[in-house]
Amino acid sequence: MKLYYAQATCSFAPHVALREAGLPFTLVRYDMAARTLEGGGSLEGINEKGYVPVLELDDGQRLTEVAVILQYVADLRPEARLAPPAGTMERYRLQEWLNFVATEIHKIYWPLFHDGSDAEKAGARAALGRRFGWVERRLGVGPFLMGETFTVADCYLLTVLNWTRAAGIDLATWPGLVDYRKRLSERPAVRAARETEGLVRRG
Ligand SMILES: N[C@@H](CCC(=O)N[C@@H](CS)C(=O)NCC(=O)O)C(=O)O
CATH class of the missing domain: 1.20.1050.10 (Glutathione S-transferase Yfyf (Class Pi); Chain A, domain 2)
Structure with missing residues (x-):
């Protein structure tokens, strides 16, 4: 899984949740000031709504909205009781x-x-x-x-x-x-x- 995030923004919540769940993930940083995405491309190209967080699943599907991503992460690891x-x-x-x-x-x-x-x-x-x-x-x-x-x-x-x-x-x-x-x-x-x-x- 891949989490698109921006420093200290609402994407911090799923970032913490992924760690609490002990799930493997990589991070792609969006620079909000420069409006650039680590590795190139645009945020709109990843999420038409133009914001983070975006959780990209291993099959390429992308999930947005903090409250939904959080529950998705929690449900992947029920034993973590998140x-x-x-x-x-x-x-x-x-x-x-x-x-x-x-x-x-x-x-x-x-x-x-x-x-x-x-x-x-x-x-x-x-x-x-x-x-x-x-x-x-x-x-x-x-x-x-x-x-x-x-x-x-x-x-x-x-x-x-x-x-x-x-x-x-x-x-x-x-x-x-x-x-x-x-x-x-x-x-x-x-x-x-x-x-x-x-x-x-x-x-
Ligand atoms: N409804 C969205 C809101 C996400 C949102 O507000 N993201 C902000 C950071 S906290 C963002 O990416 N803003 C992009 C920008 O201002 O360029 C959610 O719950 O995930």
Whole structure:
């Protein structure tokens, strides 16, 4: 399998999931600033929608959309317990989280990273703040979104929490989320993904 990714973007979530699952994969880097794809070609040539992540399967099929790629990866390695079995109520709970992170957090950042007006940026920060407060309450003292078990929903939430500083949001407002982010960042798969994407500060 091949994951098309861009540094520190939402593709970080499937990148971590692939490592958590212990699956073999290669990476192809998309440079968002230069709009170039490692090895040549264009991102649109890989995904007409023009964005990462794209997971290319060994038979050449390509899968897009973070929430779907995450579940696909989890289902390839059920013993890693990255998602409850399909058809169970717990699986719908996982999908509830994935959809929430995608539509109520991930996409709400848009004006903060794409030259939104000051009013749009303030609105986005306020909306994100309300959602972070709610997530913090839901997390309670449980280590992960689904309780005791780390799942692909955590891969996604961690990814979007990693953007707060760049978006001018002080995560310290939600100490529970600071702890959660720290806890997850210490996982070997997360460390390895950060290292590979060049996100580890040296010296
Ligand atoms: N709905 C898509 C959104 C993916 C998306 O927003 N990708 C961003 C990075 S987080 C991207 O590749 N942007 C390309 C660009 O801005 O050039 C998904 O869930 O996978």
